[in-house]
Amino acid sequence: MELAQAVKLWKELGITGCTMHFQCGGDSMGDTSFSFEDQNGDVSCQELEDFFDNEVYRHVDFYVNSDGHYQGESGTVEIELNEDEDDFYYSKCATSEWSETETSIIDVELSPKMIEFIQKNISNINGSYDDNAVINFKRDFIMTNEDEALLKEIEDKVFEVVENYEPSLNDGELEEWFTYTTNDNESLDDLTIEGNVLKVIVNNSVLIFRD
Numbered sequence: 364m365e366l367a368q369a370v371k372l373w374k375e376l377g378i379t380g381c382t383m384h385f386q387c388g389g390d391s392m393g394d395t396s397f398s399f400e401d402q403n404g405d406v407s408c409q410e411l412e413d414f415f416d417n418e419v420y421r422h423v424d425f426y427v428n429s430d431g432h433y434q435g436e437s438g439t440v441e442i443e444l445n446e447d448e449d450d451f452y453y454s455k456c457a458t459s460e461w462s463e464t465e466t467s468i469i470d471v472e473l474s475p476k477m478i479e480f481i482q483k484n485i486s487n488i489n490g491s492y493d494d495n496a497v498i499n500f501k502r503d504f505i506m507t508n509e510d511e512a513l514l515k516e517i518e519d520k521v522f523e524v525v526e527n528y529e530p531s532l533n534d535g536e537l538e539e540w541f542t543y544t545t546n547d548n549e550s551l552d553d554l555t556i557e558g559n560v561l562k563v564i565v566n567n568s569v570l571i572f573r574d
Contacts, residue, residue: 364414366450372411373444377401381411381442383419387427388435388460415442422453434460434570461571463535471524471561477517478559480510486554488563491542494522521563530567540568 364372378399386393397415399406423440426433438457445452473481484504490496496518506514525543543565545554555562 364410366418369411369414369418370444370449370451372408374448376406376408376411378406378408378411379443381415383415383440383442384438385425385440386435386437387425388429390428392425392427393435393437418451419453422451423455426459432462434462436460457574459573461573462538463569463571465530465532465567465569467528467530467565467567469524469528469563469565471521471563473517473520473559473561475559477513477520478556478561480513481517481554481561482556488518488521488545489543490518490522490525492526492540496522521561525563525565528565528567530565530569532569535569535571538568538570542566 376399378401381397381399383395383397385395395416397412399408399411419440419442426436429435436457436459438455441452441454441456443452443454444450484500484502485498486501487499488496489499498514498518521543525541529537543563545561545563
């Protein structure tokens with residue numbers, strides 16, 4: 364359909380406006396839909412929908428390319444007949460989505476026996492939301508069955524506290540993804556223990572919405 368034909372059909376149907384709903388990101392356009400209205404309510408016109416489904420990309424930029432920080436955008440495009448009634452105006456209103464990292468230091472309370480084992484044997488504990496902990500040891504030693512059971516208790520306790528931790532957010536929505544570590548630099552010998560409390564650094568992923 365040519366532009367002149369679309370304008371003519373728009374007028375014949377008495378359409379007053381069209382709204383395109385869209386969602387994009389992940390390097391591609393997602394779901395899109397079009398709705399038309401006249402003075403009495405909704406109007407259905409597949410021909411105009413097909414026309415604008417192609418034409419809108421000539422007039423509006425959609426930012427589909429995600430980079431790990433920018434996730435995508437969603438919103439609407441309002442389409443109206445111009446003053447000369449020979450073309451259309453396109454106006455986009457969108458909200459972008461960004462993945463930010465919220466870093467916190469939290470306390471994990473352990474038993475004296477756990478603390479003693481960590482201080483004697485462990486340099487660093489790292490993990491993530493998928494419950495795969497990586498333990499770096501500060502010395503070579505033969506682990507007994509009791510040691511293995513105690514180490515598993517330590518891993519489970521740290522993960523339980525981290526998994527249930529929710530940072531205070533001024534904006535955004537907390538996502539499932541998180542990582543944690545017991546050191547904040549490249550040195551593995553940087554555990555912080557205060558009494559029976561192990562300090563753990565948690566990085567939570569937060570989804571931020573911006574107009």
